[in-house]
Amino acid sequence: MRKLSTFELLTLKRLEESRNIRDEEFSWLAHGIFEHCKEGNPVNMQTSLSSTSMNVISRLLFKKRYFNTMHSDEESEEFKDLVKKIMKINGVFNISDYVPFLKPFDFQGIRLECNQILSRVNRFFNKIIQEHLKEKMKENESKDFIDVMLSHPGVNGVEDRLDELTIKGVAIDIFVAGTDTIATTVEWALVELIRHPNVLKKVQDELDDVVGQERVVNENDIPQLKYLQAVLKETFRLHPPAPLLMPHESRKACEIGGYHIPAKTPIFVNVWAVHRHPSAYENPFDFNPERFVENPIDVKGIDFQLLPFGSGRRMCPGLNYGLLMVQIELAKLLHSFMWTLPKGQNPQDIDMGEIFGVSIPKKIPLQVVANVRLPLHLYASKKLDAFI
Ligand code: HEM
Numbered sequence: 001m002r003k004l005s006t007f008e009l010l011t012l013k014r015l016e017e018s019r020n021i022r023d024e025e026f027s028w029l030a031h032g033i034f035e036h037c038k039e040g041n042p043v044n045m046q047t048s049l050s051s052t053s054m055n056v057i058s059r060l061l062f063k064k065r066y067f068n069t070m071h072s073d074e075e076s077e078e079f080k081d082l083v084k085k086i087m088k089i090n091g092v093f094n095i096s097d098y099v100p101f102l103k104p105f106d107f108q109g110i111r112l113e114c115n116q117i118l119s120r121v122n123r124f125f126n127k128i129i130q131e132h133l134k135e136k137m138k139e140n141e142s143k144d145f146i147d148v149m150l151s152h153p154g155v156n157g158v159e160d161r162l163d164e165l166t167i168k169g170v171a172i173d174i175f176v177a178g179t180d181t182i183a184t185t186v187e188w189a190l191v192e193l194i195r196h197p198n199v200l201k202k203v204q205d206e207l208d209d210v211v212g213q214e215r216v217v218n219e220n221d222i223p224q225l226k227y228l229q230a231v232l233k234e235t236f237r238l239h240p241p242a243p244l245l246m247p248h249e250s251r252k253a254c255e256i257g258g259y260h261i262p263a264k265t266p267i268f269v270n271v272w273a274v275h276r277h278p279s280a281y282e283n284p285f286d287f288n289p290e291r292f293v294e295n296p297i298d299v300k301g302i303d304f305q306l307l308p309f310g311s312g313r314r315m316c317p318g319l320n321y322g323l324l325m326v327q328i329e330l331a332k333l334l335h336s337f338m339w340t341l342p343k344g345q346n347p348q349d350i351d352m353g354e355i356f357g358v359s360i361p362k363k364i365p366l367q368v369v370a371n372v373r374l375p376l377h378l379y380a381s382k383k384l385d386a387f388i
Pocket of ligand 1: 002005010173177179181182185240241242245246247308309310311314315316317318321322323325
């Protein structure tokens with residue numbers, strides 16, 4: 001499964017091919033916020049960002065978008081609920097993992113809930129796979145990830161094609177791993193920027209220098225947006241979307257810091273704590289992107305003091321997707337809008353509480369008012385004829 005994600009699906013070629021999806025969805029996000037905030041109403045950024053991430057990933061996977069950026073229908077709510085439930089159950093502390101003789105009893109009802117979720121996931125993906133098998137792809141139409149997996153010859157050729165269980169597993173893995181991570185990071189970045197107006201101004205000044213105000217920002221601008229990149233590194237440091245990474249296991253016995261770790265021990269790497277450790281960072285609790293300016297520390301798994309994507313063999317295979325998505329989405333939001341809190345609220349009063357699980361989203365969703373900072377025609381929505 002891992003090889004399939006890394007070498008067939010989340011490749012640089014497919015990243016480039018899917019640029020129009022990101023372009024359209026992020027334009028829709030800006031358009032939706034523009035429409036919503038016209039009258040001065042605050043927008044719930046958690047809902048908007050999460051819907052947008054889900055649309056991007058579901059279009060990559062099976063060319064469908066379920067979420068209208070500002071509104072949702074019943075089917076999309078069901079799907080979103082499924083993803084949320086999977087995220088939640090992934091993060092639950094399961095006592096039977098540590099006291100194996102309790103396994104048969106399912107005291108916490110985790111197995112029961114997993115089975116219920118699984119049958120809903122099965123129902124959903126059976127339909128998608130059947131639709132893909134029925135519909136012949138049009139010439140010149142780009143392949144989605146389900147197409148790629150269905151046409152994959154398997155390890156030993158035609159007789160060994162990928163089975164449906166593997167396809168469903170990879171699809172749900174990518175969905176879960178690629179949606180909340182993006183939405184959570186961008187929401188936390190916005191929160192920190194609203195709490196630090198001097199940083200917000202600096203990053204918007206950079207956008208105006210690089211992009212100007214006569215066009216919208218695009219992916220080619222990203223390499224020049226050095227301060228924006230520093231802001232995101234600082235956001236990843238304080239709010240890593242996967243604070244304990246995924247569960248790992250020691251392959252053989254080893255010794256770390258004087259502790260003996262037997263083979264096959266479950267390992268959780270607490271990057272949240274590493275990122276806030278005073279031996280790694282000065283004033284580690286302060287949000288200070290300047291620490292990453294002219295600093296070679298990167299998020300690519302080489303610098304152990306900053307590991308939001310993990311490191312080594314099991315590190316995030318969607319790193320290039322993830323990084324580009326948070327960069328362009330945040331750039332678009334900051335370039336397009338001035339951000340203020342609803343009347344009567346003070347940036348320093350924003351609740352910084354987190355929900356702790358596989359990811360750590362903000363406990364109370366960010367509500368903000370967005371005011372335009374570009375010419376009005378730049379907020380027009382890109383056409384999504386295929387989906388309307
Ligand atoms: C801000 C964005 C993201 C962050 C911070 C992030 C972080 C991570 C982390 C920490 C892991 C576990 C690594 C480990 O345990 O060592 C992981 C796994 C994974 N990520 Fe990401 N990720 C992001 C976006 C994405 C995206 C956009 C995709 C796909 C489009 C993706 C696909 C995956 C997959 C499939 C795995 C599981 C790999 C496995 O089963 O071994 N991620 N990610």
